Amino acid sequence: MNELALIVFTPLLAGVLAWLLNVRGLREAIGVIGAAVPLAYAAMLHEKAAQGLSFALNLGVFNMTFALSQLSWFFLGIAALVGFSAVLGLVSTARGSYEWLFALMSLTGAFGVFLANDLMTFFIFWEIMTFASFMMVLRYNRQASLKYFVLSIVGAYAMLIAIAFIYVKVGSFDFSAVRSAFIGDAYARMFGSATFSSGELMALFGLFLVAFGVKAGLFPLHVWAPDAYSETNQSYTAMFSGVLSKTGIYGFIMMYILMGTRLMVEFGMFRSAPKFGYIIAFLGGLTIIVGGLLAALQEDIRKLFAYSSISQVGYILVGIGVGTALSMQAALFHALSHALFKGLFFLIVATIVYRTGKTTFADMGGLAEKMPFTFAMAFVAILSLAGIPPLVGFASKWVLFEAVISQNLPILGGMVFFGSAIGFVYLIRFTYAVWFGQRPTDLDDTKDAPLPLAVAMAILALFNVVLGIAPGLVARELNRIFGRDIIGGNLFVLDLGFGKYNALAILTYLIMGIAIAGLIYLLGARARKVPVTDTYQSGNPVTMEYNLTIRRNFFLPLKEALSGWLRISFDRTYRDIGAWVEDFGEVMRNYIYNGNVQSYAWYLLLILLILAIWGV
Amino acid sequence: MIETALKVLFILLYATFVGFMFMGIIRIVTARIHRRVGPPIYQPILDTIKLLSKESNITHGFIYDFGILYAVGATILAVMFIPLGSIGVLRAYGDLILITFLLEIPMLGIMFAAMSSGNPWAGIGAQRALLTLLAIQVPLGFAVIALAEYYGTFSTYEIVMAQQISGWSIAHFPLLLAAIAYDLVLQAMFGKEPFDIMIAPGEISLGPMVEFGGKHMGLLNIQHAIALFAETLFFSNIFLGGGVVTAFSSPVLNTIAGLLVLLVKQIAVLLVATFMAAIFPRFTIDQAAKFYWKWPTIIAALGAILASL
Numbered sequence: 001m002n003e004l005a006l007i008v009f010t011p012l013l014a015g016v017l018a019w020l021l022n023v024r025g026l027r028e029a030i031g032v033i034g035a036a037v038p039l040a041y042a043a044m045l046h047e048k049a050a051q052g053l054s055f056a057l058n059l060g061v062f063n064m065t066f067a068l069s070q071l072s073w074f075f076l077g078i079a080a081l082v083g084f085s086a087v088l089g090l091v092s093t094a095r096g097s098y099e100w101l102f103a104l105m106s107l108t109g110a111f112g113v114f115l116a117n118d119l120m121t122f123f124i125f126w127e128i129m130t131f132a133s134f135m136m137v138l139r140y141n142r143q144a145s146l147k148y149f150v151l152s153i154v155g156a157y158a159m160l161i162a163i164a165f166i167y168v169k170v171g172s173f174d175f176s177a178v179r180s181a182f183i184g185d186a187y188a189r190m191f192g193s194a195t196f197s198s199g200e201l202m203a204l205f206g207l208f209l210v211a212f213g214v215k216a217g218l219f220p221l222h223v224w225a226p227d228a229y230s231e232t233n234q235s236y237t238a239m240f241s242g243v244l245s246k247t248g249i250y251g252f253i254m255m256y257i258l259m260g261t262r263l264m265v266e267f268g269m270f271r272s273a274p275k276f277g278y279i280i281a282f283l284g285g286l287t288i289i290v291g292g293l294l295a296a297l298q299e300d301i302r303k304l305f306a307y308s309s310i311s312q313v314g315y316i317l318v319g320i321g322v323g324t325a326l327s328m329q330a331a332l333f334h335a336l337s338h339a340l341f342k343g344l345f346f347l348i349v350a351t352i353v354y355r356t357g358k359t360t361f362a363d364m365g366g367l368a369e370k371m372p373f374t375f376a377m378a379f380v381a382i383l384s385l386a387g388i389p390p391l392v393g394f395a396s397k398w399v400l401f402e403a404v405i406s407q408n409l410p411i412l413g414g415m416v417f418f419g420s421a422i423g424f425v426y427l428i429r430f431t432y433a434v435w436f437g438q439r440p441t442d443l444d445d446t447k448d449a450p451l452p453l454a455v456a457m458a459i460l461a462l463f464n465v466v467l468g469i470a471p472g473l474v475a476r477e478l479n480r481i482f483g484r485d486i487i488g489g490n491l492f493v494l495d496l497g498f499g500k501y502n503a504l505a506i507l508t509y510l511i512m513g514i515a516i517a518g519l520i521y522l523l524g525a526r527a528r529k530v531p532v533t534d535t536y537q538s539g540n541p542v543t544m545e546y547n548l549t550i551r552r553n554f555f556l557p558l559k560e561a562l563s564g565w566l567r568i569s570f571d572r573t574y575r576d577i578g579a580w581v582e583d584f585g586e587v588m589r590n591y592i593y594n595g596n597v598q599s600y601a602w603y604l605l606l607i608l609l610i611l612a613i614w615g616v
Numbered sequence: 617m618i619e620t621a622l623k624v625l626f627i628l629l630y631a632t633f634v635g636f637m638f639m640g641i642i643r644i645v646t647a648r649i650h651r652r653v654g655p656p657i658y659q660p661i662l663d664t665i666k667l668l669s670k671e672s673n674i675t676h677g678f679i680y681d682f683g684i685l686y687a688v689g690a691t692i693l694a695v696m697f698i699p700l701g702s703i704g705v706l707r708a709y710g711d712l713i714l715i716t717f718l719l720e721i722p723m724l725g726i727m728f729a730a731m732s733s734g735n736p737w738a739g740i741g742a743q744r745a746l747l748t749l750l751a752i753q754v755p756l757g758f759a760v761i762a763l764a765e766y767y768g769t770f771s772t773y774e775i776v777m778a779q780q781i782s783g784w785s786i787a788h789f790p791l792l793l794a795a796i797a798y799d800l801v802l803q804a805m806f807g808k809e810p811f812d813i814m815i816a817p818g819e820i821s822l823g824p825m826v827e828f829g830g831k832h833m834g835l836l837n838i839q840h841a842i843a844l845f846a847e848t849l850f851f852s853n854i855f856l857g858g859g860v861v862t863a864f865s866s867p868v869l870n871t872i873a874g875l876l877v878l879l880v881k882q883i884a885v886l887l888v889a890t891f892m893a894a895i896f897p898r899f900t901i902d903q904a905a906k907f908y909w910k911w912p913t914i915i916a917a918l919g920a921i922l923a924s925l
Contacts, residue, residue, distance in 0.1 A: 271924075366734070368677075368679065368732070369677065386724070387717060388717075388721050388724065389714065389717065389718070389721075394717070398711075398713060398714065401713050402711075402713065402764075402770055405761050405764050405765065405770075406764070406768075406770075408765055408924040409924075410758065410761050410762070410765065410917070410920035410921050410923075410924045411917075411921075413757065413758075413761040413920070414754060414757050414758050414761065414917060414920070416757075417753055417754070417756070417757025417758075417760075417761070418750075418753055418754055418757065420717075420753070421749055421750045421753030422750060424720075424724070424746070424749060424750075425746045425747070425749065425750050428724075428727055428731075428742065428746055429746075431728070431731065432731045432739065432742060435732075436679070436731045436732045436734060437731065437732075437734040437739070438734050493709075496770075498768065498769045498770050498771070499711045499712075499713070499769070499770030499771060500708060500709050500711060500771070501709065501711060501714060502706070502709040505706050505709060506693065509692070509693045509696050509705075509706070510689055510690065510693045511689075512624075512689075512692070513688065513689030513690065513691070513692030513693050514685050514686060514688070514689030515689075516628070516688070516689070516692065517684070517685040517688035517689050517692075517835060517838075518685050520668065520688075520831070520834075520835060520838070521681065521684075521685060521831060521835060523668075524668055524669070524670070524673060524830065524831030524834070525669075525670060525671050525672065525673055525830070525831070526673065527673035527674060527675040527681070527830075527831070527832075528672065528673065528674050528675070529674075529675055529676070529677070530674045530675070530676060532676065532733075532734040534674075535733065535734060535735045535827060536735060536737065536821070536826055536827060537735075537736070538821070548734050548735065548736050549734060549736070549739060550736065550739040550740070550743070554739075554743055555743065555746075555747070557743075557747055557901045557902045557905070558747055558750070558905070560902055561902045561905045561906060
């Protein structure tokens with residue numbers, strides 16, 4: 001049996017087995033094996049990816065084809081690693097075999113999307129993934145799952161229409177055939193007649209933008225994400241946000257590969273970015289800002305990270321939109337680091353929810369003393385997301401900043417700069433409200449993370465640190481995708497030509513700086529440990545009855561400064577559209593199916609009349 | 617290796633000493649504006665020695681200590697990447713965006729430490745500090761973008777060298793706009809009025825600093841001195857032509873002259889900030905956000921767009 005088939009179908013098989021057997025202990029073991037096998041095979045295929053590897057499954061009507069390229073290996077690696085960690089987390093947090101079935105099924109869907117070699121296979125696995133994630137949300141919250149489902153369906157059918165359209169024109173689903181058809185058409189356009197007209201291309205671009213934008217959480221199609229990410233098993237969300245949102249990113253990259261040349265020829269350039277790409281990048285920039293600002297105003301940990309996830313995906317879309325080789329590499333790099341730190345964050349949230357049973361900031365505080373291991377992991381994740389060198393989050397953001405700014409795109413540059421500050425802002429709010437300050441008395445007997453979750457977090461944290469100190473590892477992989485050295489340097493140094501980043505030097509000098517400070521600290525007199533209530537409160541005595549920690553509405557001034565903008569809500573717009581459609585359906589039902597026999601006779605007459613005019 | 621170690625040691629001592637002198641200058645100049653005599657220039661050093669030699673210190677836990685050490689360490693890290701005349705340990709890696717980030721991350725350490733104390737004033741102070749950071753990031757980002765687009769490089773050292781040939785950055789109109797915006801941002805980065813909202817003495821009893829005393833406060837004073845040095849140095853390098861002197865035949869004389877030239881430029885930046893601080897009262901936090909998102913942003917964005925043409 002081919003390795004690719006094993007990678008794609010093992011999780012599904014394991015999921016079904018776990019669901020059928022449904023024996024506690026056994027189903028967990030099967031599930032972990034189901035996620036470990038793809039990880040092991042993905043690691044083994046690393047060297048083979050260069051030669052290309054393919055696999056076809058004849059379904060009678062059409063062939064289901066898979067192929068491994070450098071690009072799909074990169075995404076496969078992310079998916080297998082984060083998926084495995086999330087599945088480890090599920091060992092602690094899954095409530096039953098139902099969740100095992102669908103969590104593993106969505107992993108199969110994601111693998112299938114990354115390995116697909118034709119449009120139809122891509123679509124089928126896309127739908128498997130959507131369905132499985134919908135079922136995961138449905139178990140927890142019906143309203144959120146339906147919102148997710150409706151938007152996903154809109155996206156999926158937009159994609160189906162586009163695929164059908166391409167098939168009609170090109171006559172094949174195969175990626176390479178479609179790609180060469182579009183490139184041939186680009187040449188044809190330059191010399192006169194082309195198969196695809198300008199309007200058709202615009203429609204295709206719009207359909208794909210909706211299709212992939214929904215999955216990635218592109219503004220203004222992001223409204224499903226805060227609800228769906230928060231209203232499900234949080235270990236699963238590590239995969240949901242870390243891997244499943246990457247399929248949208250992968251879709252955009254496929255769009256570039258398949259029809260990028262043709263679109264560029266048709267619509268031209270805006271400065272050094274293609275015009276159609278600039279649209280993606282600009283929407284990505286808005287996604288960063290909107291996601292980040294809303295994340296800062298949330299009162300629930302899960303919601304905060306859901307919006308933060310949206311915001312970070314915006315960076316990736318900016319990189320993809322700008323469309324140079326360097327910015328594409330930056331986007332892929334950030335896709336990797338986003339999966340690593342956001343997977344870690346959702347596992348931390350899963351631990352907190354699992355151990356305390358609470359999700360809002362108002363109920364928490366002072367957990368750092370009770371859960372030191374989880375706090376250490378959160379510390380790594382916070383530094384990584386906020387873009388603190390030398391962790392992986394900074395390396396990828398740095399490449400992205402330079403890639404965008406060096407293309408003379410100042411407005412996009414300003415947007416990504418704002419995004420980095422807002423990331424800082426909402427993370428400190430999370431840190432303050434959950435880990436520090438006064439601890440509510442009902443959290444006094446909270447325990448640290450259970451073993452499977454701890455292992456899962458440790459794996460992701462390790463990758464965050466190692467790839468941050470040695471970003472050259474990722475750069476080498478990215479250069480292999482493009483076949484040439486776009487990011488130079490060595491293991492510890494990234495060299496873009498107009499900018500250099502040395503992670504090892506940063507680490508060395510940071511340690512040196514902390515050591516010097518530590519020396520001064522140790523030379524001083526010994527410090528005495530005091531409890532949280534032994535504090536300055538305008539000179540007044542404080543007891544535990546006082547609430548010393550600001551837990552609600554931490555960023556009230558920000559909310560007030562933005563009050564005008566916050567009145568605009570896309571969530572409400574979609575709800576209004578939904579209500580209008582329902583009303584319209586009601587009106588149609590009342591008028592057309594009015595229960596009056598004579599009016600049905602009139603309908604018949606009307607149709608006969610139309611046929612008569614037509615001349616039948 | 618030994619040469620690098622000596623350079624590091626020199627930069628550290630020089631930055632700390634000059635930073636403390638800057639703190640002294642600020643106090644003297646502010647006093648003279650108020651028609652007071654003011655303290656001697658070395659007063660901040662005495663303050664720090666006093667704080668470091670306190671016999672009783674308190675701590676609220678591991679993060680309370682580590683946050684302070686991290687802040688000092690990160691500030692030392694930042695200063696190593698900024699070219700100091702012809703002396704530079706890591707100036708080959710002195711990337712604009714990297715330094716901009718490195719100048720911000722000490723605040724993370726201070727805030728971690730402050731918040732772990734659980735004091736409500738520290739909480740308010742952290743909130744204000746974060747919103748100030750968010751507010752200044754937009755004009756700051758555009759100013760950095762304007763520089764990178766004008767010179768086509770992200771290396772601070774190369775920007776300094778380019779200014780040797782084509783004149784100071786502020787002589788070019790788009791970069792002059794960026795420099796004005798950056799100078800307004802510096803006011804908040806120094807923590808000076810009218811944007812000293814996060815510390816706000818008299819209003820929220822020093823905000824993040826409220827719980828620190830003894831050696832923690834002493835370390836924070838050192839951090840403040842180095843940060844003051846680093847921020848003025850960065851501004852002088854990118855907008856005021858840095859300090860590369862080649863007039864003498866001896867490299868040692870050139871280096872010393874370069875340091876002196878830089879010192880004059882740094883003091884000029886410092887004095888502008890001090891004058892502004894002495895005559896403006898404090899903004900509230902939402903006013904600060906609205907201010908920074910309006911005029912400095914417009915000025916800097918205009919500069920960035922003109923620089924990219």
